[in-house]
């Protein structure tokens with residue numbers, strides 16, 4: 001039997017004030033998948049993630065809710081309610097609290113979890129996944145490298161024990177070696193059962209590890225297919241993989 005989608009977006013429209021930036025976006029993420037969203041700057045990728053998190057005003061062009069998660073409408077929910085429901089966002093640009101240590105940044109990600117022992121267990125898991133963070137637990141975040149801060153931002157999101165992780169350009173500004181490390185981390189988290197929606201500009205990297213992908217352009221879904229198919233699609237090749 002085919003599982004119901006974990007996330008179901010239907011005719012999503014998003015607005016900043018009166019300015020519309022997404023038009024009729026429909027997208028699905030099934031449990032256990034890695035799904036990539038690619039597209040040029042300003043296409044609305046971050047906005048899409050913002051809509052899921054309840055950070056951006058949205059509505060559906062159809063009759064039902066715009067965003068369904070585990071069959072329930074997220075429309076109108078506050079970001080903290082969305083997080084409590086098991087979704088975590090790693091925003092663009094590795095935003096961490098610079099004056100706080102690596103460890104305190106991680107613990108902040110688990111603030112909703114009142115079970116001290118469980119917090120400790122998750123912390124061990126996260127540090128096991130990113131040994132670099134373990135070496136730097138007491139270091140102020142501002143003194144960590146860009147790649148380490150990105151790991152920290154991902155680690156902090158994982159501390160809330162999400163079922164569904166949204167990643168906004170995790171490889172931004174990173175050296176290819178660090179990008180590989182981060183992407184291997186994402187894949188290993190996925191293999192442990194976490195579903196991932198990934199916004200990425202490093203298209204080859206992203207499509208290679210994704211089950212499926214969507215091409216978002218000017219606020220609309222232009223194409224969607226399996227990661228493999230998109231990598232060999234003539235339009236994607238020309239527009240995104242041009243050499």
Ligand SMILES: Nc1ncnc2c1ncn2[C@@H]1O[C@H](COP(=O)(O)OP(=O)(O)OP(=O)(O)O)[C@@H](O)[C@H]1O
Pocket residue numbers: 016019021039040041042043044045046047048092
């Ligand atoms: N807070 C805001 N207020 C007004 N307009 C905004 C706001 N945030 C984004 N926009 C506009 O919405 C459109 C989509 O922006 P968005 O950040 O979602 O694009 P993106 O695909 O994530 O781009 P990038 O690849 O550069 O991160 C852009 O035209 C942008 O200028």
Ligand SMILES: [Mg+2]
Pocket residue numbers: 045046047092168
């Ligand atoms: Mg963006």
